[in-house]
Amino acid sequence: MRETKTALFAVLLFCTVEAVAQNAQDIYEAAHAALERGHYATAMRGWQSLAAENNAGAKANLGYMYEHGLGVKMDSDVAMQWYSKAIEGGSAEAAHNLAMMYRRNYSPENAQKIVDLFHIAADGGLDESRYMLAVLKYEGSGIDMDKAGAFVLFKDLAVNGHEGAQYMTAHMVFEGTHAPRNDMAGYVLALLSSDSSLVEAEDLVVLGRNRLGVREQERAENLFSECQERQSARCKLVLSDLLK
Numbered sequence: 001m002r003e004t005k006t007a008l009f010a011v012l013l014f015c016t017v018e019a020v021a022q023n024a025q026d027i028y029e030a031a032h033a034a035l036e037r038g039h040y041a042t043a044m045r046g047w048q049s050l051a052a053e054n055n056a057g058a059k060a061n062l063g064y065m066y067e068h069g070l071g072v073k074m075d076s077d078v079a080m081q082w083y084s085k086a087i088e089g090g091s092a093e094a095a096h097n098l099a100m101m102y103r104r105n106y107s108p109e110n111a112q113k114i115v116d117l118f119h120i121a122a123d124g125g126l127d128e129s130r131y132m133l134a135v136l137k138y139e140g141s142g143i144d145m146d147k148a149g150a151f152v153l154f155k156d157l158a159v160n161g162h163e164g165a166q167y168m169t170a171h172m173v174f175e176g177t178h179a180p181r182n183d184m185a186g187y188v189l190a191l192l193s194s195d196s197s198l199v200e201a202e203d204l205v206v207l208g209r210n211r212l213g214v215r216e217q218e219r220a221e222n223l224f225s226e227c228q229e230r231q232s233a234r235c236k237l238v239l240s241d242l243l244k
Contacts, residue, residue, distance in 0.1 A: 024050060028057065035061075040071025051082075056089025063094060067101065076101065087117075092124025099132070111142030131157055131165050138168070147178035155179075155243045158189055159236050163196035169243070170204050174211075183211040184220055185242035191224040 031046030044065060050058035063082035066075045080101060086094035099117035102110045115136060121129035134153035137146045151172050157165035170189035172179040187208030194201035209217060227235035 024053070024055060028055070031058075031061070035070070040065065044071050051085075054089065056086045056091040056094070059083075059086035059089060060091040060094035060097070063097060067097065076105075087120065090124070092121045092126050092129070095124065096121035096126050096129045096132075099129070103132075106141075115142045127157055127160070127162055131162055134165070134168070147172070151179040159239045159243065163193050163198055166190075166196075167193035167198050167201050167204070170201070170208075173243070174204060174207055180244075182242055183208060184216060185239065187212055187217070187220045188224050188227065188239065188242070191221070192227055195224075195228065 034042035047058040067079035083098040137150035190204035
């Protein structure tokens with residue numbers, strides 16, 4: 001009988017934990033929907049209740065609200081405090097946002113902190129943070145300048161559809177100084193980044209047209225059309241080959 005009661009209690013406890021988790025998810029999603037509708041007070045209440053229960057995502061979102069003054073007075077110090085608490089709970093997004101705050105208000109003593117925060121966020125799976133680490137390498141900001149190393153990071157992200165990385169990779173392969181020159185790859189990537197509304201990429205598109213012959217342009221534009229689908233396996237394969 002004891003074993004039966006213990007098993008029953010475990011099942012009930014498991015169901016209770018699942019119900020709590022589902023309730024927290026419902027509150028989180030409702031708060032996010034409220035944010036998108038501009039109902040900031042409702043979003044704040046939802047995330048404050050979850051933050052009180054140590055929800056890292058809610059803490060990160062509270063940091064975002066204070067950073068941008070959404071429903072509250074803009075307060076960078078409070079935003080940073082919430083981001084720091086969220087990072088302790090494992091929020092990659094909070095690490096990225098805090099790094100960006102330090103970067104926008106750059107001072108030499110925070111250079112290493114910026115790098116460390118982007119590493120935390122990148123290790124947490126954020127491609128945007130991997131992109132920022134490549135930017136830091138390219139600039140030599142808080143980290144040794146390593147444009148060849150930056151190119152390796154940029155091109156991997158570019159192949160997988162990151163618009164900023166596509167622009168930077170196109171720029172570097174057209175230049176051919178710290179990366180192998182490849183006008184075909186540069187033109188395709190310039191078209192992709194331009195298609196993503198990066199105004200700066202228009203100059204690279206013109207450069208590609210000037211460098212390529214008619215047949216090469218046609219091949220590049222056909223590949224661009226395939227790559228617009230973003231899920232094209234052939235697109236990734238061909239771009240990877242072009243960027244070797």
